[in-house]
Amino acid sequence: MxxxxxxxxxxxxxxxxxxxxxxxxxxxxxxxxxxxxxxxxxxxxxxxxxxxxxxxxxxxxxxxxxxxxxxxxxxxxxxxxxxxxxxxxxxxxxxxxxxxxxxxxxxxxxxxxxxxxxxxRQVKSGEELARIRRAVAISDEAFEQLLPHIHAGRRECDLAAELEYNMRKLGSTKTSFDTIVASGKRSALPHGVASAKVVEKGDLVTFDFGCVYEGYCSDITRTVVIGKAAPWQKEIYGIVLEANLLGEKVLRSGLTGIEVDRTVRDFITSKGYGPNFGHGLGHGVGLDIHEKPVLNKANNLPLPSGAIVTVEPGIYLPDRGGVRIEDTVLVTNDGCERLTSVDKSLKELA
Ligand SMILES: [Mn+2]
Incomplete structure (x- = not known):
């Protein structure tokens, strides 16, 4: 139709x-x-x-x-x-x-x-899906290109500019929202838009960004550590990664947004960090960066096959730092297909 x-x-x-x-x-x-x-x-x-x-x-x-x-x-x-x-x-x-x-x-x-x-607009057509796949591939590639250039001494805003430049060179028309680069204590701000802060050794650095390709958005978050990760950083990274993988394992059409959110939230709570995961688990992505369906405590509607959603659990420790890992996935009848391809293991960058 x-x-x-x-x-x-x-x-x-x-x-x-x-x-x-x-x-x-x-x-x-x-x-x-x-x-x-x-x-x-x-x-x-x-x-x-x-x-x-x-x-x-x-x-x-x-x-x-x-x-x-x-x-x-x-x-x-x-x-x-x-x-x-x-x-x-x-x-x-x-x-x-x-x-x-x-x-x-x-x-x-x-x-x-x-x-x-x-x-x-929840269920994407083949043409829409192709555009979203391309937008996701561009932001993935842009981040891979940035990785060797992330080190202590660089300002968040310079890293953001480079990431955005990479995405433009790869064919996107603009960012899908203001690029978040949040380092050190600022990484505890779930939406810490890149500032003039200099990235330092020992910082967790969260990159949350995306681009627009032929009108369609991508959305990805990766968190890295500058230098060797401290035990507390390893701990919360490990929990968030497990939470992200759990979300992608259980996600399938027919479940409600509440059910998927709750599974992941219960897991994070069982690890003692429930109060440190305030936002919803994910949201739809398409022509707008935040669309339906949403994965949160309120969406009691079954997720349709063919929807695109993010899976983005996080743990934020005020005055210390935070971790979020976000993929964009396609909801299917028997599970979901991860569109984001950037590796999720903890990166300790020199
Ligand atoms: Mn998102």
């Missing part, structure tokens, strides 16, 4: 006769248009992309199945002309409050329904 057919089936199920969509990733998914600042309207008979003159030519080329409407003074006067029904929805996560007010004022008869469309 093509993506617009999927959307229309979902709308019918939700008793919605027309929908306004603002999320760039969703617009790309449903139309092929890769620009921004546009508004997509879809009902049973038409799909219309409202944009401005910066994007009209691009929209006509990339989304030949859409009517392209060029606005001069904002979306809303054009948007008001499109619906024939009052049973309308919007993807509310992507509308600011002011935009919701403006849309409501333009179509005063409508009682709006909020539809989250990200769930429709």
């Amino acid at each position: 093509n993506t617009l057919a999927k959307l229309r089936a979902f709308m019918e199920e939700q008793h919605v006769e027309g929908i306004f969509i603002k999320g760039d990733s969703s617009i790309r998914y449903f139309t092929g248009f890769t620009g921004g600042e546009s508004l997509l309207y879809v009902d049973a008979d038409r799909q219309a992309l409202i944009t401005d003159s910066r994007y009209t030519l691009q929209a006509r080329q990339q989304a030949p199945d859409c009517e392209v409407i060029e606005h001069l003074h904002g979306f809303w006067p054009e948007a008001a002309k499109l619906p024939k029904s009052t049973a309308l929805a919007l993807d509310g996560d992507y509308f600011s409050y002011a935009e919701q007010q403006a849309l409501a004022a333009a179509l005063p008869q409508v009682s709006w329904k909020n539809l989250n469309l990200v769930g429709l």
Whole structure:
């Protein structure tokens, strides 16, 4: 089923006769248009992309199945002309409050329904999977290239810049999020974006990064030690690695996000570090870096085969340091396929 057919089936199920969509990733998914600042309207008979003159030519080329409407003074006067029904929805996560007010004022008869469309993107097509595989391969290769250059005396931000440069040279268009290089005590910050701190001997250094290839994201985390690992560093590294492997061993379609998260969390708790693993075990990856399905304490839905998720347990010891190991995997009926290929054994870098 093509993506617009999927959307229309979902709308019918939700008793919605027309929908306004603002999320760039969703617009790309449903139309092929890769620009921004546009508004997509879809009902049973038409799909219309409202944009401005910066994007009209691009929209006509990339989304030949859409009517392209060029606005001069904002979306809303054009948007008001499109619906024939009052049973309308919007993807509310992507509308600011002011935009919701403006849309409501333009179509005063409508009682709006909020539809989250990200769930429709969970199961990847062959083409999407190929792009994600390439994005993963690029970030893997970029890290392999960086490894010999990681040593004491280098700033986190310089390592991040080099990693990003490697990914660009290998064909990615941008990073999928701000590159995390967190060394020493900073490695206890799960999202410690690279700073000017100099990497020192004895530091754990966490690299969490990814790239975008043809619109699709990759996400990987590896933690290394500078010099010989101290016993406590070896201990938490070993537990996190075992937790990561356990997650990938149990993961398969049909389990809920809660079940997979709990298996790994229980293991880390049994080792005494439950309170040091605060975040969820993983998340979906696709056009956005954080998508559905998620592996956490809240997702009680069964994971579909064909979804892409991360498996990223971590242990963070405040004022000491932390370890996280993250792979991106494809969920299948009998398990999962690891897409990330970078070795996970503890690296003690001179
Ligand atoms: Mn991640």
